[in-house]
Amino acid sequence: MHHDYIGGLLEHTVSVAEICRFLSAHYEGVDGDLLVAGALLHDIGKVEELAYEGTFDYTDEGRLLGHLYMGAEWISSECDGLGGFPPGKKILLKHMILSHHGELEYGSPKRPKTLEAIILHFVENMDAKANAFTEAMADLREGARWTEYSRMFERYLFSGKFE
Numbered sequence: 438m439h440h441d442y443i444g445g446l447l448e449h450t451v452s453v454a455e456i457c458r459f460l461s462a463h464y465e466g467v468d469g470d471l472l473v474a475g476a477l478l479h480d481i482g483k484v485e486e487l488a489y490e491g492t493f494d495y496t497d498e499g500r501l502l503g504h505l506y507m508g509a510e511w512i513s514s515e516c517d518g519l520g521g522f523p524p525g526k527k528i529l530l531k532h533m534i535l536s537h538h539g540e541l542e543y544g545s546p547k548r549p550k551t552l553e554a555i556i557l558h559f560v561e562n563m564d565a566k567a568n569a570f571t572e573a574m575a576d577l578r579e580g581a582r583w584t585e586y587s588r589m590f591e592r593y594l595f596s597g598k599f600e
C-alpha cells in the first residue's frame with residue numbers, strides 16, 4: 438500500500454521513529470523509549486509477511502497470520518528470551534504492534550488504548566499517506582494535474598498546479 442519498493446520498509450520505519458522521537462518531547466506524559474521502540478518494531482512482521490522475487494508477494498504465513506500478529510508473536514518470544522523483561526512493558530509494546538492500524542476494519546485486533554499507541558498509529562498512518570501521495574505524483578502522466586482514482590485515498594489527488 439505504501440513504500441512498496443526495495444528499502445521502503447526501512448525508510449518508513451526510520452521516518453516513523455524520527456517523528457515519534459520528536460513527538461515524545463512535544464507531548465507531555467509520553468514514554469519516549471516505549472514510543473520509539475514501538476515505532477522501530479511496529480512493522481517488523483512484514484519481514485516475514487512479504488517476499489520478493491522480482492515483485493512483492495505475500496508469504497503463506499503472511500496471508501494467513503498478517504504482520505501485526507506475526508510481529509507481536511516475534512516480540513513476545515524475544516522478550517521471553519531476554520529473561521527478566523518487565524511483563525507490563527511487554528504487554529504495552531505488543532499492544533502498540535497489534536493496534537497500529539487503528540481500527541478493527543484495518544486489521545487491528547485492538548484499537549490503540551495508550552498515549553504511545555495512539556501517537557504511533559497516527560504517525561505511521563501519516564507517513565504511509567505522505568509517501569503514497571508522493572509516489573502518486575511521481576506516477577503522474579506528462580502534463581497531468583490530477584492522478585487516476587486512488588484506491589488508498591478513495592479520491593483523485595491534485596498536483597497543486599493550475600493551468
Ligand SMILES: [Fe+2]
Binds near residue numbers: 479480504537538
Ligand atoms: Fe503495519
Ligand SMILES: [Fe+2]
Binds near residue numbers: 449479480561
Ligand atoms: Fe507502518
